Amino acid sequence: xxxxLELHNISKxxxxxxALRNLSFHIGEGEVVGLLGDNGAGKSTTVxxxxxxxxxxxxxxxxxxxxxxxxxxxxxxxAGIETIYQHTAxxxxxxxxxxxxxxxxxxxxxxxxxxxxxxxxxxxxxxxAVHISGIxxxxxxxxxxSGGQKQAVAIARAVYFKKRVLLLDEPTSALSVRxxxxxxxxxxxxxxxxxxxxxxxxxxxxxxxxxxRFVIMSHGTKVFDVAKADTTINQLTDYVVLT
Amino acid sequence: xxxxxxxxxxPRSRTQRQSILKQIMGMPAGAIFLxxxxxxxxxxxxxxxxxxxxxxxxxQNLTILMKAVPVLGCxxxxxxxxxxxxxxxxxxxxxxxFTAVLMASLVGAGVSAFVAAPLGVLAGVMxxxxxxQITIRFGLPSFIVTLGGLLFxxxxxxxxxxxxxxxxxxxxxxxxxxxxxxxxxxxxFIWIVLFVVGFHFLLHRHRFGNHVFATGGNRGAAxxxxxxxxxxxxxxxxxxxxxAAVAGxxxxxxxxxxxxxxxxxxxxxxxxxxxxxxxxxxxxxGSIIGIFLGVLLIHTITDVLLLLRAPGFYLDMFIAxxxxxxxxxxxxxxxxxxx
Numbered sequence: 001x002x003x004x005l006e007l008h009n010i011s012k013x014x015x016x017x018x019a020l021r022n023l024s025f026h027i028g029e030g031e032v033v034g035l036l037g038d039n040g041a042g043k044s045t046t047v048x049x050x051x052x053x054x055x056x057x058x059x060x061x062x063x064x065x066x067x068x069x070x071x072x073x074x075x076x077x078x079a080g081i082e083t084i085y086q087h088t089a090x091x092x093x094x095x096x097x098x099x100x101x102x103x104x105x106x107x108x109x110x111x112x113x114x115x116x117x118x119x120x121x122x123x124x125x126x127x128x129a130v131h132i133s134g135i136x137x138x139x140x141x142x143x144x145x146s147g148g149q150k151q152a153v154a155i156a157r158a159v160y161f162k163k164r165v166l167l168l169d170e171p172t173s174a175l176s177v178r179x180x181x182x183x184x185x186x187x188x189x190x191x192x193x194x195x196x197x198x199x200x201x202x203x204x205x206x207x208x209x210x211x212x213r214f215v216i217m218s219h220g221t222k223v224f225d226v227a228k229a230d231t232t233i234n235q236l237t238d239y240v241v242l243t
Numbered sequence: 244x245x246x247x248x249x250x251x252x253x254p255r256s257r258t259q260r261q262s263i264l265k266q267i268m269g270m271p272a273g274a275i276f277l278x279x280x281x282x283x284x285x286x287x288x289x290x291x292x293x294x295x296x297x298x299x300x301x302x303q304n305l306t307i308l309m310k311a312v313p314v315l316g317c318x319x320x321x322x323x324x325x326x327x328x329x330x331x332x333x334x335x336x337x338x339x340x341f342t343a344v345l346m347a348s349l350v351g352a353g354v355s356a357f358v359a360a361p362l363g364v365l366a367g368v369m370x371x372x373x374x375x376q377i378t379i380r381f382g383l384p385s386f387i388v389t390l391g392g393l394l395f396x397x398x399x400x401x402x403x404x405x406x407x408x409x410x411x412x413x414x415x416x417x418x419x420x421x422x423x424x425x426x427x428x429x430x431x432f433i434w435i436v437l438f439v440v441g442f443h444f445l446l447h448r449h450r451f452g453n454h455v456f457a458t459g460g461n462r463g464a465a466x467x468x469x470x471x472x473x474x475x476x477x478x479x480x481x482x483x484x485x486x487a488a489v490a491g492x493x494x495x496x497x498x499x500x501x502x503x504x505x506x507x508x509x510x511x512x513x514x515x516x517x518x519x520x521x522x523x524x525x526x527x528x529g530s531i532i533g534i535f536l537g538v539l540l541i542h543t544i545t546d547v548l549l550l551l552r553a554p555g556f557y558l559d560m561f562i563a564x565x566x567x568x569x570x571x572x573x574x575x576x577x578x579x580x581x582x
Contacts, residue, residue: 112448
């Protein structure tokens with residue numbers, strides 16, 4: 001299993017505050033990694049760094065073994081990384097189709113939208129790639145969907161644009177039990193299609209259900225990195241709580 | 244055979260009619276469309292029943308309506324696009340006067356109207372960009388920035404021109420292009436219809452429009468996906484300023500002169516038309532057809548009250564009630580949308 005994304009000795013400071021210190025870990029191809037840690041451990045900074053919103057003060061990222069520098073969001077998007085935020089990055093007042101294609105609209109050469117084509121693709125993605133219950137039309141406004149359905153639309157967007165890594169930032173915090181199950185199954189299904197995921201969460205139980213490996217952070221650095229086979233949920237809890 | 248057909252056709256047509264009504268209500272401007280059509284039907288019926296007392300359908304009245312709509316229409320289209328992008332422009336009334344004075348005095352100094360009018364629009368665009376730059380650069384509410392703009396450009400008109408009216412004597416071709424008639428229809432009305440169609444395609448069928456809705460609907464999301472929301476807002480500010488200048492051209496060509504005080508209050512009427520047309524004050528919602536229907540509704544009601552010889556203050560009270568009702572209605576729809 002080759003490493004899709006690697007972080008090498010990354011540090012990040014905001015003025016006098018050091019958010020990350022010497023952080024290194026990797027994400028393999030088709031691997032689901034749980035990034036765990038208590039509040040303030042530096043998980044969100046790490047997500048922002050991987051998605052190109054922050055630049056590292058020190059250290060570097062590499063994609064497919066090649067050293068890269070993400071200076072903005074579109075750099076990470078070009079590398080195949082899609083971040084799905086806690087409060088999903090969707091516009092409530094637009095339809096599902098328009099959300100899926102937001103910022104990446106299919107247009108003719110004058111910039112006019114190819115609506116029928118986008119609608120058809122949206123319909124297919126919703127029906128096949130991600131199975132979402134209760135959505136009957138891609139013209140539904142996203143504001144009318146539940147939290148889980150919104151996450152699913154965000155994931156559908158990532159799937160259609162052939163992303164290789166999904167960064168899921170606290171994906172389950174706003175979901176019902178059933179929606180959480182559906183989301184975790186979705187992650188496993190994508191894994192079968194060789195899409196990696198990083199589950200950023202402080203819910204160890206959710207992470208334990210689907211992750212292959214766990215990276216535990218505390219005070220801006222990595223304190224534990226272990227494959228699922230070599231650990232137990234109790235040991236993970238101890239590391240999150242005690243370090 | 245025939246009776247069976249009639250039997251089976253009757254219920255189907257009823258359900259169809261119901262679903263059409265529902266469909267209309269579900270559309271962005273559906274409710275305002277129904278209100279507008281109802282008002283039209285009542286007015287036309289009234290005019291047919293009492294042709295002498297209520298001259299709604301008289302050619303003179305229809306001409307007045309067609310001449311009145313384009314000015315507010317242009318202002319509202321610009322203000323509406325900006326509102327959907329999540330910002331306000333209170334300065335458009337003053338910009339409308341300022342650019343009109345600029346254009347008229349250039350023509351007075353011997354410049355061709357075909358040069359002066361684009362210069363006026365350019366000035367409007369530049370003022371819009373300035374409003375946008377200040378709003379974005381300093382992270383201020385556009386409400387405050389453009390409130391400053393309202394006072395500044397109103398003062399600039401007086402500084403530049405004094406409180407006297409400016410005559411506007413363009414080439415006859417220019418006048419007929421913007422206030423002549425074509426097939427009995429006022430030229431300015433044809434212009435506004437063209438603008439409505441153009442803006443509809445820009446906002447609902449073009450990538451830029453999608454970015455406007457995304458910027459106003461959820462700025463964080465739009466930025467996360469890689470849309471340059473500052474640029475979208477800046478362009479929207481420029482459109483608002485430019486359309487204010489276009490409104491100035493249409494009004495000036497019609498009247499043949501500019502009054503330094505003529506734009507006062509128009510910015511609020513433009514925003515009122517947008518709100519009546521279903522735009523959210525928080526941005527991200529609305530439609531071009533809605534804005535245009537809002538303008539038509541304001542002018543129809545004004546016209547009806549004038550025809551009924553109602554005193555002037557009734558006008559303001561009626562429009563005010565309409566705005567508040569429309570805002571309440573929009574808010575209910577929004578809440579239903581989010582829940």
